[in-house]
Amino acid sequence: MKNIAVLTSGGDAPGMNAAIRAVVRSGINSGLRVYGIRRGYNGLIQGDLQEMKMSSVSDIIQRGGTILRTARSEEFKTPEGLAKAVNVAKVFNIDGIVIIGGDGSFAGAQKLTDSGIACIGVPGTIDNDLAYTDFTIGFDTAVNNVLDAINKIRDTSASHERVSIIEVMGRHCGDIALHAGIAGGAESIIIPEVEFSLDDICRKLIQGKNRGRLHSIIILAEGAGDGIELEKQIASKVDMEVRTTILSYIQRGGNASAVDRLLASRMGAKAVELLKEGIGGRVVGIKDNKIFDMEIHEALAMKRVFHNELFQLSDILSNSMTD
Ligand code: ADP
Ligand code: F6P
Secondary structure, three states: OOEEEEEEOOOOOOOHHHHHHHHHHHHHHOOOEEEEEOOHHHHHHHOOEEEOOHHHHOOOOOOOOOOOOOOOOOHHHOHHHHHHHHHHHHHOOOOEEEEEEOHHHHHHHHHHHHOOOEEEEEEEOOOOOOOOOOOOEOHHHHHHHHHHHHHHHHHHHHHHOOEEEEEEOOOOOOHHHHHHHHHOOOOEEEOOOOOOOHHHHHHHHHHHHHOOOOOEEEEEEHHHOOHHHHHHHHHOOOOOOEEEEEOHHHHHOOOOOHHHHHHHHHHHHHHHHHHHOOOOOEEEEEEOOEEEEEEHHHHHHOOOOOOHHHHHHHHHHHOOOOO
16 A cells, blocks of 8 residues: 545544544655545545645644544435545545544445445544444543533532533433533433433432532533423422533534543554555454454444443432432
């Protein structure tokens, strides 16, 4: 393999830049020419790419977002779009591509591989919703962003003796809510994986208030309900002021944490190692702090195992039923 490329696709995630840097630098160090493809699969279809140098990735390891930009490409999902993408790769003699993204992007990587362009998937998404890997790039930073917000909201929430609902991202996966909720000492955590009872939440709030608690924090994952709607429902059942903050894109931006930079660097380098050996059709992951790789289609077929013990722990630690 002589020429490889890298692209970012789907929702951006802090640490994607560190992964791009790792691909570019380990690629060049291995004697490969490395292209950067802009705007995900759209850029591949349109030939929007350029050769990357060592200096192209200077001063980006810390930055959130992605210097290559990202996109969701409907055209790429069509047979015609795929054929155009394959043609562009062939015109530039690109034999392998590192695809940094989530499960949708990996489905695309599998199709490209099946069409003769060896692809390696690197998991870049704040959601941590990929079953095959313990962690995805961007998750740790997003959790820390949410924690930072919880700390700030706690100050004002305590001063006004209010209940604060904080809505975080996670359409199908409650990991951001669960991890930030436990680390931030939230009273209740509402996630898509576990059915919640409004009455239980209200009972906790009332009992907490009766025991003298000044304020409460409820973390809600977007996939489990609507924050504003929940605010109305709680306010109609308890005699307390309730306010909602939807963190939205605040949690997706910002400098990548040390954990994400390291993870991205290790995964990016591993992806290049595989391509150098002519291997494609695989994803890179981390299990018990070891970087590994497996078939894309196997990884996509895996069902997420929900860490129920972590959820139970959140309930035990927040229990406000007794003194
Ligand atoms: P993520 O990669 O974060 O899961 P998306 O699901 O939006 O984000 O997918 C990103 C892009 O990957 C899509 O816009 C599309 O171009 C490509 N993609 C998604 N699903 C498929 C698929 N089944 N076949 C081919 N390409 C796909
Ligand atoms: O997949 C990452 C993610 O940040 C989800 O948590 C969120 O629901 C979604 O992307 C938002 O996507 P968009 O950038 O299209 O608004």
